[in-house]
Amino acid sequence: MVRGLLWILAAILLGGIVHLSTVLAMPQAAKQDAYSRLAPLTPVNAMVPLAPTKAGVEIMPFMDPAFATAVCRYDLTTGPLKLIAPVSQAYTSVTFYTRRSVAYYAINDRAAGRRTIELDLMTAAQHAEVPEDEEVTAADRLIIESPTTMGLIVLRALAPEPGLMPMARGALAAAKCGIQSQQ
Amino acid sequence: MRLLFGSCFTLLIAAAVGLGATWFTLTRGVAFGALTIGAWKAWPKSGSADIDPYARAMIARTGELPTGMGDGVAFYARTDDVGNAFDGRCTFSISGLTPTARYWTVTLYTPEGRLVANTVDRHGFTSEEIVRDNDGRFTITVAPLARPGNWLPTGGIEQFVLVWRLYDTPIGVAIRTTKEGPMPAIERKGC
Numbered sequence: 001m002v003r004g005l006l007w008i009l010a011a012i013l014l015g016g017i018v019h020l021s022t023v024l025a026m027p028q029a030a031k032q033d034a035y036s037r038l039a040p041l042t043p044v045n046a047m048v049p050l051a052p053t054k055a056g057v058e059i060m061p062f063m064d065p066a067f068a069t070a071v072c073r074y075d076l077t078t079g080p081l082k083l084i085a086p087v088s089q090a091y092t093s094v095t096f097y098t099r100r101s102v103a104y105y106a107i108n109d110r111a112a113g114r115r116t117i118e119l120d121l122m123t124a125a126q127h128a129e130v131p132e133d134e135e136v137t138a139a140d141r142l143i144i145e146s147p148t149t150m151g152l153i154v155l156r157a158l159a160p161e162p163g164l165m166p167m168a169r170g171a172l173a174a175a176k177c178g179i180q181s182q183q
Numbered sequence: 184m185r186l187l188f189g190s191c192f193t194l195l196i197a198a199a200v201g202l203g204a205t206w207f208t209l210t211r212g213v214a215f216g217a218l219t220i221g222a223w224k225a226w227p228k229s230g231s232a233d234i235d236p237y238a239r240a241m242i243a244r245t246g247e248l249p250t251g252m253g254d255g256v257a258f259y260a261r262t263d264d265v266g267n268a269f270d271g272r273c274t275f276s277i278s279g280l281t282p283t284a285r286y287w288t289v290t291l292y293t294p295e296g297r298l299v300a301n302t303v304d305r306h307g308f309t310s311e312e313i314v315r316d317n318d319g320r321f322t323i324t325v326a327p328l329a330r331p332g333n334w335l336p337t338g339g340i341e342q343f344v345l346v347w348r349l350y351d352t353p354i355g356v357a358i359r360t361t362k363e364g365p366m367p368a369i370e371r372k373g374c
Contacts, residue, residue, distance in 0.1 A: 007189045011196035018201020023208070026240035033243045054298065055306070061296025062247045062257075064348060065306045066288045090311075091286050091350055095251035101242050104232040106251025108351050110285070147232070154248060158286055158350070160311035162304075 027100040034060050034101045035073070035152060042073045045081065047155065047177045049169060064156075068168035072153040072177035076146060079179045080122035083153060087115060088171035091158040094119070098148040105144050112142075120180070121146055121153070153177060209241050218355060220366040222266075223258035223347060227355030230254070247296060250348060255284070256355035258347040261294075263369040269344065271299075271327060271337030273374040277345070278322040282364035284352035286310050291325065291335055292344045299338040308333060323367075345369075 027033070037059055042048045051057065053065040063069070074081050085094060087109035094117055095106040109117065120143045122130075127145050155175055157168040215235050218225045229238045230252040242249055250257045262268050263275055281287055290307035291299060298306045308323065314333055315321045324330040327339040337343055347366065354364045 003189075007193050008196070011193040012200060014193065014197030015200025015204070018197055019204040022201065022205040023236055023240045026205075026209070027243040030243035030246075032246045034246050034248045037246050055300035056298075058297055060246050060248060062245075062292060062346060063296075064288055064290060064346075065298060066290075066309050093251070093254040093350070095248070095254050097248055100239065101248055102232060102234055102239065103230045103249050103251040106230065106253035108254060110351060111253065152248070156254070158288075158309070160286070160309050162312075 034097070035099055035150075038071055038073055038152065042071050044073055044075050045177065045179055047072045047083075047085075047153075047172075047175045049172050052165070052169075066160075067156045067158055068165060068172050070155040070172040070175055072155070074121065074146075074151055074153060074177070076121065076123050076126065076149050080120055080126050081177060082180045083117070083119045083121060083175075083177045085117045085155050085175040086171055087112070087117060088157040088168050090160045090164070090168070092117070092171065093156050095154045095156070096121070096144060096146065097152040097154065098146070099150045100148075101152075102147075104147055107142075118142065119144055123149060205240075208237055209244055218256075220258070220364055222260045222262050222264050222369050223366045224260070225256050225258040225355060227252060227256050230256070245296065252355070255348055255350035255352060258349070258366060260345045260347070260369060261342075263371045265371075267371045269325075269342060270374065271340040271343050274324065274326040274330075274372040276322055276324055276370050276372050277367045278320065278370075279367040280320060280365050281310070281347075281367060282349060282352060282354045284310070284349035284354070286350045287348060288350075289323065289335075289345060289347045291337065292346060293340060294342050294344055296344075299336070299340055299343070301336040301338050303329075303336060305334070305336055307335065321367075324372075 047070050049070045053063045093108040095103050097103050124145050157171045159165040159168040216228050229249045287310045288307055313321050323333040323335055325335045327337050
């Protein structure tokens with residue numbers, strides 16, 4: 001009897017370990033995560049507008065149809081990335097995601113405080129290589145550290161009413177992202 | 184012999200318990216640190232690097248990109264204020280005021296996060312296009328058939344989810360109490 005209970009206790013403990021490890025492994029194992037869905041639609045290190053969010057043709061679940069969206073799928077292996085995004089009349093935001101869809105940084109047009117959002121994206125190692133004096137002279141330069149080499153930059157512009165969607169899409173069309181040329 | 188039988192039994196139970204618990208938590212949407220206002224629930228931390236492992240696993244499985252914390256916060260509702268599940272064949276009214284935000288949008292989805300096709304091409308409202316009365320309040324009627332005013336069509340689907348997104352807001356970042364963040368009331372009007 002006691003032995004039977006011990007076996008059951010062992011089973012439950014082991015079950016807990018199986019549960020926790022499968023939850024932790026899920027992001028690595030997922031085949032249909034946002035990055036995998038966007039990979040066939042977007043080139044690397046270039047800003048590409050996504051097709052409008054309409055019923056039946058959604059790229060990802062729970063997308064806000066009031067927004068025009070553009071994606072830069074980045075790979076920082078060859079160097080830091082520069083992002084330039086003009087803000088639209090209504091509301092513009094930039095969100096940075098890791099390869100595993102973790103939103104590690106987001107900024108909106110008002111927080112950026114200018115007519116254009118300008119950011120440098122680099123890995124921690126690349127940030128350490130930036131000469132200190134350069135960082136001082138470019139004090140207003142916003143540097144974001146990416147925790148992963150690969151990831152997604154998602155640019156969103158609001159169309160406050162459906163008729164303003166072309167305006168929002170137009171604002172995104174001028175956005176650029178690319179590897180910085182060596183100076 | 185007994186040892187062999189015992190260990191096989193243990194491993195089987197362990198696999199069943201472990202995988203069952205994972206499946207259950209990921210499909211039912213168990214996530215920690217929810218900010219609840221009425222029927223509305225938000226997980227502000229899911230939009231930051233502090234996201235918990237359950238939310239990470241769920242997002243990887245569904246393929247969505249969470250709203251970033253510096254961008255806004257998304258509130259999800261699956262029932263009305265007294266707990267009636269959203270049924271697209273019934274009529275629900277959403278009324279009142281919203282917390283401080285520069286803009287907001289409300290969108291109707293299937294439980295899987297897809298938009299519902301309808302003849303008027305209407306999937307939600309933004310704070311700019313909604314029709315309000317004189318004191319700034321609004322009423323949205325969520326119903327399968329056309330209604331006057333702010334009509335949000337359900338397409339007659341069995342279950343739906345409403346997502347209220349507040350953009351450029353202190354909610355979820357600085358404010359975590361119901362008093363300072365009123366969310367619209369949801370009431371079932373009939374089936």
